[in-house]
Amino acid sequence: MQFGSPGDPPGYTSLWARLFSADAALDEKCVQEMAYSVCDRDPRGAEERRADALSALIQQTTMSCLCGDADCEATRGNPPDKNTIIYIVADRDTITAETDSGDAGDPSDGGPGDGDPGQGGPGDGGDPVGEDGDESGPESCAPAAPAFVFGAGILPAVLLSPLMARARIRTVSQPGGALPETRYIPSRALADFIRCRDLTCRFPGCDAPATDSDIDHTVPYPVGPTHASNLKCLCRFHHLLKTFWTGATGWQDRQLPDGTIIWTSPTGHTYTTHPAGAALFPALGPATPVLWDGDPPRNTNTEHRGAMMPRRRHNRAQNRARAITAERRLNDDLVAEHNRPPPF
Template sequence: MGSAKLEHMFDIFPPEVADLGALNAGELVDAARGWARAENAACARKLAVMAEIFARRTSDSAEERELWWVDPEAAVAAELAAALQLTQGLALHQTHRGVALRDRLPKVAAVFEAGLISDLLVRKIVWRTWLITDPQLMAAVDAELAGQVSRWGALSEKKLEAAIDATVIAHDPAALRQPRPGTADRAVEFGSPTDEPGYTSLWARLYSPDAAAVCDRVNRVADSVCAADPRSHAERLCDAFGAIGAGLETLACRCGHDDCDAAGRETPTRNTTIYLIADAETTEEPTETVEPAADHEPATETVEQSETEPAKPAKRAKPAFAFGAGVMPPALLGALVEGARLRYVRHPGDSPAEERYTPSTALAEFIRCRDLTCRFPFCDKPATDADIDHTVPYPVGPTHASNLKCLCRFHHLVKTFWGGPDGWRDRQLPDGTVIWTSPTGHTYTTYPGSRLLFPSLCRPTATLWFGEPPTPQTRDGRTAMMPRRRRTRAANRSRAINAERKLNAEHSDRGSDPPF
């Protein structure tokens, strides 16, 4: 939409940032409201664009591909995720919201396009009307919500949900979204997206007797040291989980007293591999060890200077990188590597290609440490959980650092089965840079994750070819290798909607209260 049309829609276009200094407080509030409306209108148009390209990609695809694990929906989501700098999941959710607005809620979409409602409210409307299956009822709900939504005023989140639900119940009671009875399943989860690098959270829902037994044992192990142990009770509880995981019944005391019977106990044997990423020339046997400073401060090295020489800055300990988590402070590294066996990862330099498809352990470790994550645009899946992909397929493309990169399984399948002259194409440079070309011809450049933290790992390796890389012929029957779904996504959505409607109908037939 052009600027002139936006000015007509909002009467007076909101002021730019450079003009804010001349506004009074009331005018600033009006400016914030004006830009919020413009933001709503822009979001509506973005979702409409996503819905349009989604419809084209999914309607033109062969029916067989609907059962692919990376089906047309997933493929177009990957394309939109790269274009909009989103994760795969966010791109797919936004696309489905755009499709719902276009196909199920066109009148609400028009109010959204005018900037009168926010994306947050649109999400609630799409979610809480999702169970309506009759097109006529859906049209009636759409019209009623569109007429009411801009007049609801400043409602809380619960009141907004209640207003939407009231319209749904009036037209289709079986379509009400409602929580189910408290039949929580037992579960154990390791790790959370909010975990800081170097830490992993543990959450569990157990039967009460089992939880009591675990609690008792953890506390007994935590209390198995003497009173002089310097750790807090919370720290000893954490160490107790580690000891129990290693099969131990007690903790080794850290009091430092020679007469403490608990001081010499066995400590947990760790089986975790930690990579020490360093320049190749610095990974020789060290001649001097720098111990960490007290109070967990980064270790530093000082150099005596003569009066005529300028002082050199002290060397600072560099941070580490925890695969799947991110940058880890140097102070935490010591606790994690205590008692660990370190294995050096060396830059391959100008080493020749390996005469096999699967890279050697040394080459694979270098690729993972160089890339750190999946190399598809805006994907952050850790390299330790990724496949090692030949950019130019083997055997035309050799098993060489200049032709290998990390791709998570999903994006590996996207490249393999949605690639080619009219699909995704990638080109790799000797320093690990990968240039992706999308099905529409747009390009996205990704760099190795170690580029900023460990730049020596990005030194160029051998140049394999000059000019355009070779293009292998596509093998017949390759699509048979794509993992298959039992049912299409559309069938799964239909089953879920029908199952939830059936539960609602059963409660209604029995005359029972909604299971809140």
């Protein structure tokens, strides 16, 4: 199964899968039956209902009718709460406008199982706008700015409204002149800002979602403080690469106050990456304070730093084989216990 294609329009993701013929026939019948389980007043077309039915089946929930009538017989009630979480970031004005237009009530009262916005929840609308954000409000004639779904890309504002009913919103603010934190792990508020500012891994050419990435100190802690001007998102692979492939023949990185990262490869080539969130959401763009005058300090690493790279004792195939063997042993024990003759 494959999700997404380079040709997908913003806000939409294509789905491709190869199934056994019998399973495909059964799945098609289930989707068709669910698509027509709503009443005739439902405003969606047949293809749109089929797409929504497929999503409902995958999420193991029910398909709600959108006719809006309180006495609709096809209404299945509220869908069950799920533990699946998606993260969305959007401007305050976009959230306000879509909540008012969708008449979804107060989105801050998200139900159980919703994610924590700011980095989002199911249909979560994190708000990167701080106290200095644009307060034009939903009355503005300009169209609402799009949102961003971590791991999926840009979401047009008109598609955000149906997701707001179950969203839990958390404000994400630009830290401004905040002092460095006195611990290695950043606070939740600071981590939210870093992830919303970066959106993806900051290594050149990597688009791993920031929500699945580590938060790295550009100048290693404790020489480098836990501060927005010294933090960025790196996926686990590139975090290990940056941490252990150091020295004269390793990767070097330097962070500017606006979140720009300048990388120098072992061959001497330089690559510059810019925070995508700051480009999409101007409230996240202002530079954070300068931490050092001149070049930043560097930790003194030995030439054998790479020897400290953590290594697996067993590869994935070996781990899988061991898990299967253990499961079979457990099943054999259960069968033997079941077939054991009763004591006299």
